[in-house]
Amino acid sequence: MAEGDRPKALFPAPPPFYSHFTTAKLTHLRDLRRQDPNLDILSLPTELRYLIPPPPLQTSTFNAFGTSRSLDAPPQTLASLEVEQLYPDHASIALNPQAHLISLARTQLTVFLTLIGSLSQNPAEGWEQETKELDEITMNMLSLVNGYRPHQGRETLILQMEERIERLKAEMQAIRLARGRVEEVVGELRSGGAREDLPESAERSDANDEMARRKAKQRAAWSALNAVTAGNSG
Known part of the structure; x- marks a missing residue:
């Protein structure tokens, strides 16, 4: 393809120094600054100087596209531009x-x-x-x-x-609902963990069955509590 036949890009290419912004060079510059906080920019290689942003403006006047501008300048109006105002002034x-x-x-x-x-x-x-x-x-x-x-x-x-x-407000309402569910689960835990006064002989004869029922209730209560907390976090 000839030089003149190459398609033109819709947007201009980025400045060539963008290739210097790599992770390795940024890490190297960070290490140098850590070793010497008062690092002289002019002592750095050219590819590392691009990584340091320019200092902030010390004055309110700056140049943009060859034109001197001031941050303290009042905003331009139609009168200052000597342009006729075509809408009512209200x-x-x-x-x-x-x-x-x-x-x-x-x-x-x-x-x-x-x-x-x-x-x-x-x-x-x-x-x-x-x-x-x-x-x-x-x-x-x-x-x-x-x-x-x-x-x-x-x-x-x-x-x-x-x-x-x-x-x-929605988050607070969700917290209130979760609190009510947790209180219900805690109430079930307390009611399930409470044991009635039984005769000594009955306790010895039904110890295994009572322990099994208690563990089953506790597992069910903890499963419900996990379901409530998981639903609240989601």
Whole structure:
């Protein structure tokens, strides 16, 4: 197969240094750090340096894809981006943006179809206005989604807490049921182990039969107790 005929991968290959992350090398690095807690990274071989993550940021400014960014920078808004807001400015919209998102999505589709029609008629011109409108609509949709995220996070946390409470209630109910069953089994053990006062002659004559019956009751009680505990653990 020629070089140009080879099929292209859907995703780029991982960075080449991923092959250094092996169990043997991680164990070797752990041993070196155990021997010297103040290990100098520059003294390590190159393949071991990849295994050490970079230190955390000391400042709030960092570079990402060639652009300087700051963690202290305020979140961008449509006004700061000089984009026209296409939905009403009301606090209730942040809690229920679905209707406006659907409306903007339909408008986006309409503008996109208009753009396709304009390009089919005049590919060199007639696309700037529609492209600008698509950008504005997309930025407005992102603004609505970002404004909904705090409410979404709170509702997700509430749902998780409610599920945990229901799970704990179910576990407590199962413990109560198991406790009742264990108390019944213990009661059977006590009643089965109690022996009546018999004359000395009768005890001597029926000693073997009484012992056999007692052991049979105890085995049955212990079998029931094991069944209850096994069912509770399952």
